[in-house]
Amino acid sequence: MTGRTSTTGRALRRDRRVHTRSHPVLFALLAATRRKDVTRVGGTLLVHGTEPYRHALTRIPLDRTAAGTTGGAARQLSAGGTLFDQHGSDHRNTRRTLADDLGASGVELLRPVWRDVLARRLAPLGTGRTVDLVPLARELAGATVRALLDTRADPEDIAEAAAHAAATAVRDHLPGPRPPGTARAAAAAAAHLEALLAPGCPRDAAPESALRAMLAVAAVNTTVAALPRAAAWCADAGLWDQAADDRLRPALVRELLRVVAPSPLLPRVAAADAELGGCPVSAGDRLILVARHAARAHCEPPDTHAPAPADVAQLVFGAGPHACPGARLARAQLDDTLAALAPHQPTVLRARVDRRAALPGWRTLTVRATRTGRTTSSGGATARPAPPEHP
Numbered sequence: 001m002t003g004r005t006s007t008t009g010r011a012l013r014r015d016r017r018v019h020t021r022s023h024p025v026l027f028a029l030l031a032a033t034r035r036k037d038v039t040r041v042g043g044t045l046l047v048h049g050t051e052p053y054r055h056a057l058t059r060i061p062l063d064r065t066a067a068g069t070t071g072g073a074a075r076q077l078s079a080g081g082t083l084f085d086q087h088g089s090d091h092r093n094t095r096r097t098l099a100d101d102l103g104a105s106g107v108e109l110l111r112p113v114w115r116d117v118l119a120r121r122l123a124p125l126g127t128g129r130t131v132d133l134v135p136l137a138r139e140l141a142g143a144t145v146r147a148l149l150d151t152r153a154d155p156e157d158i159a160e161a162a163a164h165a166a167a168t169a170v171r172d173h174l175p176g177p178r179p180p181g182t183a184r185a186a187a188a189a190a191a192h193l194e195a196l197l198a199p200g201c202p203r204d205a206a207p208e209s210a211l212r213a214m215l216a217v218a219a220v221n222t223t224v225a226a227l228p229r230a231a232a233w234c235a236d237a238g239l240w241d242q243a244a245d246d247r248l249r250p251a252l253v254r255e256l257l258r259v260v261a262p263s264p265l266l267p268r269v270a271a272a273d274a275e276l277g278g279c280p281v282s283a284g285d286r287l288i289l290v291a292r293h294a295a296r297a298h299c300e301p302p303d304t305h306a307p308a309p310a311d312v313a314q315l316v317f318g319a320g321p322h323a324c325p326g327a328r329l330a331r332a333q334l335d336d337t338l339a340a341l342a343p344h345q346p347t348v349l350r351a352r353v354d355r356r357a358a359l360p361g362w363r364t365l366t367v368r369a370t371r372t373g374r375t376t377s378s379g380g381a382t383a384r385p386a387p388p389e390h391p
Helices: 001-019 024-033 048-058 070-077 088-101 104-127 134-147 155-173 181-196 203-237 238-243 249-260 312-316 327-344
Strands: 038-041 044-047 130-132 265-269 274-276 279-281 286-290 346-354 363-370
Touching: 001 203, 001 346, 024 038, 024 044, 038 088, 044 048, 048 265, 048 274, 048 286, 048 312, 088 274, 104 130, 104 134, 104 327, 130 134, 134 155, 134 203, 134 327, 134 363, 155 181, 181 203, 203 238, 203 249, 203 327, 203 346, 203 363, 238 249, 238 327, 249 312, 249 327, 312 327
Parallel strands: 044 286
Antiparallel strands: 038 044, 130 363, 265 286, 274 279, 346 363
């Protein structure tokens, strides 16, 4: 076994733990059925193949607000008006507004917000101390949402509320028996997040409040899932030199987001009869679109020299009218995070899976620099071996 194969295997094994330990039954079902592009289990179709996944999002009419979908959860837990609850021109107008806020100029306006968090939170690495990347990702996400939505709430309060709202909503919509009060807890968590983001918001502004809450849930949970996992990949697979290279880092970012696939599943419901990968689809059938498998994350590790085609890597953000408008933001945040970490070439000391989070991720991921040094004016570092850590 070559050194590169060994380190890639170590990275794969660590990252696989966030799936096997957070949702073991679901992961086992998906692993058992992934050899077929589309598998029917009762009234549900598990969609693994790249082309069927893309076809489902671009060619099959989908019910955005059906029970068991992301939009259905949003509608049930709020007063309405979310992106998923809209149709026709309302849906297009809302997406256009989001595209403006999260386009190139919008992202550049937000960039100083998370760069400040990175500089402050990662400073201990330069003196040989450890850093837990999960609280860093949580504050980074909360601060970004605070700036994006122009709210005065504390960034860590935003992140905590968004994570709790997502986790309770997922528990309320997973198959199988639910503990008493699950639906009530999910509704209360959503209401708390809406109030936090828009204190004193009048009732007639409830639709906008619900949309703000959904944006916060999406931004916080995907960021907290993605950034620590991507950093662990770099540490375990020996990718820090690529992360430090301005020419290679953009490709590394795209590849890591493809492999990490922060939202590994997209639950949808067909709104009309169709066919998918040779399987008939009836209106009302539930579709579990497995983004992780469609993007080949389970079998093709990140490779900056032979990356996956752009249209395949993009599938982790959806496709067509169902593409995530936050893809550019996610890439920019990960790019800056890797650039800030790379001079330290950190290694993972401790990692614990978050078994309660809505998305597969780490509860803690503690790293320590293998190189320390002062930061130069260009953003690099004057490297020297890290000093021994004192208890």
